[in-house]
Every structure is written in C-alpha cells, then in structure tokens.
Amino acid sequence: MSARDRPLRVAVLGAGTVGREVVRGLLEPQGDLVDRAPGIELVGVAARDLGKAMASGIAESLLTDGPAHLVASPESDMIVELMGGDEPAHTLIAAALSAGKAVVTANKHVIAHYGPELEAIARRTGAALRFEAAVGGGIPVLGPLATDLAANRFTHVRGIVNGTTNFMLSAMHERNQGYAGALADAQAAGYAEADPTADVEGIDAANKLAILARLAFGAWLDPDSIERVGITGISAEDIGGAAGAGRVLKLVAQAQAQAQVDGGAAEIGAVVAPTAVPATGSLGRVGGGNNRIELEGEPIGRVAFEGPGAGGRATSSAVLADVLALARGAGSTWGVLKPAGGLVRPGAMDLATPTRYPSGARYPEVD
Amino acid sequence: MSARDRPLRVAVLGAGTVGREVVRGLLEPQGDLVDRAPGIELVGVAARDLGKAMASGIAESLLTDGPAHLVASPESDMIVELMGGDEPAHTLIAAALSAGKAVVTANKHVIAHYGPELEAIARRTGAALRFEAAVGGGIPVLGPLATDLAANRFTHVRGIVNGTTNFMLSAMHERNQGYAGALADAQAAGYAEADPTADVEGIDAANKLAILARLAFGAWLDPDSIERVGITGISAEDIGGAAGAGRVLKLVAQAQAQAQVDGGAAEIGAVVAPTAVPATGSLGRVGGGNNRIELEGEPIGRVAFEGPGAGGRATSSAVLADVLALARGAGSTWGVLKPAGGLVRPGAMDLATPTRYPSGARYPEVD
Numbered sequence: 001m002s003a004r005d006r007p008l009r010v011a012v013l014g015a016g017t018v019g020r021e022v023v024r025g026l027l028e029p030q031g032d033l034v035d036r037a038p039g040i041e042l043v044g045v046a047a048r049d050l051g052k053a054m055a056s057g058i059a060e061s062l063l064t065d066g067p068a069h070l071v072a073s074p075e076s077d078m079i080v081e082l083m084g085g086d087e088p089a090h091t092l093i094a095a096a097l098s099a100g101k102a103v104v105t106a107n108k109h110v111i112a113h114y115g116p117e118l119e120a121i122a123r124r125t126g127a128a129l130r131f132e133a134a135v136g137g138g139i140p141v142l143g144p145l146a147t148d149l150a151a152n153r154f155t156h157v158r159g160i161v162n163g164t165t166n167f168m169l170s171a172m173h174e175r176n177q178g179y180a181g182a183l184a185d186a187q188a189a190g191y192a193e194a195d196p197t198a199d200v201e202g203i204d205a206a207n208k209l210a211i212l213a214r215l216a217f218g219a220w221l222d223p224d225s226i227e228r229v230g231i232t233g234i235s236a237e238d239i240g241g242a243a244g245a246g247r248v249l250k251l252v253a254q255a256q257a258q259a260q261v262d263g264g265a266a267e268i269g270a271v272v273a274p275t276a277v278p279a280t281g282s283l284g285r286v287g288g289g290n291n292r293i294e295l296e297g298e299p300i301g302r303v304a305f306e307g308p309g310a311g312g313r314a315t316s317s318a319v320l321a322d323v324l325a326l327a328r329g330a331g332s333t334w335g336v337l338k339p340a341g342g343l344v345r346p347g348a349m350d351l352a353t354p355t356r357y358p359s360g361a362r363y364p365e366v367d
Numbered sequence: 368m369s370a371r372d373r374p375l376r377v378a379v380l381g382a383g384t385v386g387r388e389v390v391r392g393l394l395e396p397q398g399d400l401v402d403r404a405p406g407i408e409l410v411g412v413a414a415r416d417l418g419k420a421m422a423s424g425i426a427e428s429l430l431t432d433g434p435a436h437l438v439a440s441p442e443s444d445m446i447v448e449l450m451g452g453d454e455p456a457h458t459l460i461a462a463a464l465s466a467g468k469a470v471v472t473a474n475k476h477v478i479a480h481y482g483p484e485l486e487a488i489a490r491r492t493g494a495a496l497r498f499e500a501a502v503g504g505g506i507p508v509l510g511p512l513a514t515d516l517a518a519n520r521f522t523h524v525r526g527i528v529n530g531t532t533n534f535m536l537s538a539m540h541e542r543n544q545g546y547a548g549a550l551a552d553a554q555a556a557g558y559a560e561a562d563p564t565a566d567v568e569g570i571d572a573a574n575k576l577a578i579l580a581r582l583a584f585g586a587w588l589d590p591d592s593i594e595r596v597g598i599t600g601i602s603a604e605d606i607g608g609a610a611g612a613g614r615v616l617k618l619v620a621q622a623q624a625q626a627q628v629d630g631g632a633a634e635i636g637a638v639v640a641p642t643a644v645p646a647t648g649s650l651g652r653v654g655g656g657n658n659r660i661e662l663e664g665e666p667i668g669r670v671a672f673e674g675p676g677a678g679g680r681a682t683s684s685a686v687l688a689d690v691l692a693l694a695r696g697a698g699s700t701w702g703v704l705k706p707a708g709g710l711v712r713p714g715a716m717d718l719a720t721p722t723r724y725p726s727g728a729r730y731p732e733v734d
Contacts, residue, residue, distance in 0.1 A: 138666070138670065139670055140507075140514075143514065144515065147514075147691075148511065148685070150687075151688050280652070285652070298680070299683050300505040300680075300684040301680070303674030303675075304672070304674060305670070305673075306649075306672075307667065308669070313666035317666050320517075321518050324703050325703075336691050336694075336695050338401060
C-alpha cells in the first residue's frame, strides 16, 4: 500500500446518470468513512451538454466540453471514463494509460472489445486500469474474482447480468404482459433506451460475460463471437408455458472452461440466451433490475453475488471504490492474475436439448 | 502495489481441516493462475499432533510442535494462524504483529474479542492483518466491504453466518426431525463439534456479526454483549408451525446503525436469534452448510454474498487469497476504512414483536 504525498487529481469524462453521482460522491466529505489522506481532488468534468451538467449541480468552473483536454492535461493524474459507447471513449482510455495515467471506467463495450489492447498498454506503462462497474453495476464481483478468489480455478460462470431485460421479463411474468408492452414500460421507467438493441439482443450481456470470463478463466473472449439469442422473440404464451412448469424465463449468460491450458485460453464455451429457470430457484428469484452472478470453482465450490445491476447511484459505488483503491496504491482490476493475450473465439456451451414452448420457441432449462 | 525482491516466507500455525488445505494450496504450483513473482515460500507448519500431520501428507522437514518458534524465527515473514480458539492463538498473533510480521487468520473468536488491540498493534507497526476467512468461510465479504464497497454508508447487515446451525435447521425442516436427532446427525457428518455450544448457542454467529459490524459500521462491537438466542429451544412443533405459515426458522444475525457519528460508534443495534423467514425468500432458500450475508447502504442499495460458509477446502480459498494479497503488497482487511477504537456495547435491535409459535416460543419474523 503506497501512500501518496499529494492529492490524487481526478478528471471525470461524462456527466450522465452515473457521472453525476460519481461527481457528487467525489465532492462529498467522506472523512468519517474512509481514511484516505492525502485525499482526492476533482479537477475537471467533461460533459456533452454543459447547460444540463450545470443544472445538475456541477460547478461551471469544473466543466469543459473537451474530454481530450482533461486526458492530456498535466493537471490530471487519473481519468474516470463514464461516457460509454465505443469512440471517443476507447481512444481516450488508451491515451490516458499510454501517458501513465490511471483509468477507472464503467464501459463494458470498450473493456470487452479492446481489453487485450488496453491490458497490454496498462502493463507496459504501469498505469492501473480498473473497471468494476462494467459488470453488475454496484455489485462487487470483478475485484473479488481477481483478489479474494484468486486462489481458485473456475469452471463455470453464469448469471443475470442485464438489468433492463430482467426488468422486462419480470414484468411480463408478473403482469402477464407481452414483449411490446414490457418494452414500452421499461422505456417509460428509464430502464430501456430509445434504441434498446444492445440490451434486448443480449449484446450488453455478452460484453459482460466476456469480462467475467477474462477474470475467471484468464482469456479475453471475443464478445462478438459469443453465441447469443435475445429476448425479442419471447411471447406471453411462452411466459405462461414456463409458469405452468414452475419456471420463469430469464436472460442467462453462461460460460464454462473445459480445461485450463497455459493461460486458460484452451476451451471456453459461452452463451447468452433466454433460459427457463425454476421460479423459486437462485436465478428465478432475481427480480426487477437486479443482477446475480454465480461462480463455481476449486477449492471454493459455489459462490454468488447479488444486487442492483444498474442505476446511477448503485453504479457510482463501484466507480468510487475503484478511485479509492487507486488512491491507496492498488493496481488494476485483474490484480494478481496472469496477463491475458488477444481475443479468443469461444466455443458453444454444452447445453441440454432445449424444451419446446407453446409458441414453438425452444428454451434451454437450467436449475 | 509493491513488488518484493525475495520470496515471502510463510509459516502456518495449525494443521487441522483448514490448515491442511492451506498447506496443500501453498505447495501447489499455481503459476498458470496467478502472476506472483517473487513467489511464496512455505517455511514451517506447527501442528499439535505431528504424526497425524505427517499422515496427512505434510513433509516432516516442515513440521514443528512449537508455533511460538515459527513466530519468533527470523526465517518467517508472515504467520498464517489456523489453530482457532483463544490462547495461544491471540498471543501468537499479537506477537507476530508486534514484530512487524504480516498475519493471516481464520480465527473469528480472536478477531471479534481482541480486534481493537490487534488493530492498534497492526497500525502501529505497519504489519498487515487479514482475516477474510473469519466470516463466511470461503465467501468474499470482508474484503469487498472494506474495498469494493468502501464508498458506502451501511445501515443494515444481516445474514446466515453459521453453517452448523443452518445444516441442522435445514435437516429439521426437510426431515421433520427434532433438535437432538439433527444435532447427532450434524456431529456424525462432521458439521458439529462434540461440544456444539459455540454454534448452537449463537456465540460463533455473534463473533462473526461483530466482525461484519467493524467493517460495515466502523466500530468493534463487544461480541459478548450482543443479544443472543440459540437454537436449542427449537422444537419439531415450531418447525411445523413455521412451515404452515410458509416460513422456515433460520439463525439470523442482524445489525443496524441508527446514525453514524464520528467514527460510527454511536448507535448500533445487534442481535442473533432464530428468526422465521419466508421459505422461498433470499434467506429461506439458503440450505445445508451455506451462508448468505446481505448488506444495505447508500449509494449501493442492497447487495448479497452467498456460498459455502465452512469446510476446509472452501475456507482455504479465503486464507490463500489473503496470503496472495499480502504478497502483492495489499494491506489489512480494513483497507481504506478509518481506524476503529475499543469495544463498543451494542444496543438492542428494533425487531417487530415476535410471533408466538406452537410450543409457546416466540420468533421474530423478517422478510
């Protein structure tokens, strides 16, 4: 644990739902909770819409619409990237790490797609890269995987990792609603975007599965090669059919390692698909926007992590913890784990034959 | 993250169920999992019964029956205490920390009772003290609380933290068994000690609750002052009565912070008691020797950790992770949290009026 002599100067890129809460957390006095001399200093916030950012309570003196300036500035030691999406987030993160600046991000798309490149830069320059908030919102799972569970060999990872689709599927079950109505409600409640593709097609879940697999199995899976079925084809009939069998349909992400050979790249199967799970089982009980991630390995056996998988406040918990970890000298999220190489194409999962449901669709069943 | 120039020399005190698995883990080549140059070297194992330790596969050249010699030896950098109980464990841990040696322990009794003293020594000498395995067996919960969740203010902690009583209560529910039969079965299965007092009277659970409260609320609760009811009075009638109401009886440990004033010592309520929970709810579903710990705070909301709460192999996962964390320069389990003072007497919990069950006993109900 290295103690710094001067405050850690943090710049936040993005002032959306998560960014606003992180800025609020960084400005709050937390001295009664955390012993973090020499302190953290917020030096700038980049926002697309400066007026909106000011209206949300961020001081004008902190604001800029030029995120690249904050990355390049000699006045910043750490970059907190909360813009989301592909570019410019990817380039800004790579630039910060290349310049030896620590980076915290919640960006699952960038970590899943550019993980090998960013890990290589971070290891080369010695800059730390932390991304706990990229999976499971506020739930601690990546840090525990790489530190508290570092002595294990994992064989299985599975979970409900997308809050939007879980909110929709829960509503379809509880209110006997169809897909279109559930989507409209999720959009009205702020759970789904105007363009819901990344959530409902399982793209977001595949990105998160790839990140989980990096920490559990030691290899970066190509997220675009993960077998993936979305929830758009699920009918009210199917929901009813599942309920009749004591089951509920959930979007489940699963990966398994058949054997770990030299760095773990060998045989990893992965899939994201609507799956029929027992209604009162560990996954079936996860309601609303919650997430649950289950891990199986040796010597631990099975462990699970559960909680809010989205939302600005919950997600800010993970981002702020990463900032605090860096302030006390902790390294990257992969901790003591071995370096991973380039993107690996995953195989298929060894699923049982899917059961045919009333609409004619077939869903795998797991317990 | 500080890199060491020479191997970290580890001595293990205790070669029982957990000790044997930790020794096995330390001797196994883990290079394909973990990047941990400059390595960890096992320099000695103290065992009460040398013959039994040798029979379990530990090399005679490593063994000694003098744990104090391993603590005092200039050849050890880190002490892993797995003897359990009060003395000599407490004195050996204090001596190691006083000498500036890092300590890893699974000893909930010692951490709960001597926490303030050991924390003060560790902070004074700069030696790290880690005790992840003291709560929840292999489940990562203390590390996540102090690091991944460090930005939160917690208001509630509750959980099933004793595997023995959960094994017994699960059997009583599933097999409609009485207390005596369930105890005999748990003893035969190796889940309960010949003298089961610490488990069945809730003493073990109170120790674990005190340790959770230290990390969640910032104060060391006096474990002997925690309101505590054991499971010895639970009858088959009560189990049946609970089942009739869709509930199961679980030994639930709960603590809440009414207000956090200057270091968090202010108003902490705590209780360990048999509690009627919904059979299909988050706590009701936890079967066998498993544990589940739920936390509530801001900004995270609710998070939960679930998994094997006991057993040599599962517990060794937590002990080995603490050793790896120290090898890469991590500090004590309390991480960035503020120093806590002496033992604090907890108040009572604000529980709803307990419901009267068939035997006349009254059990609180929570959802």
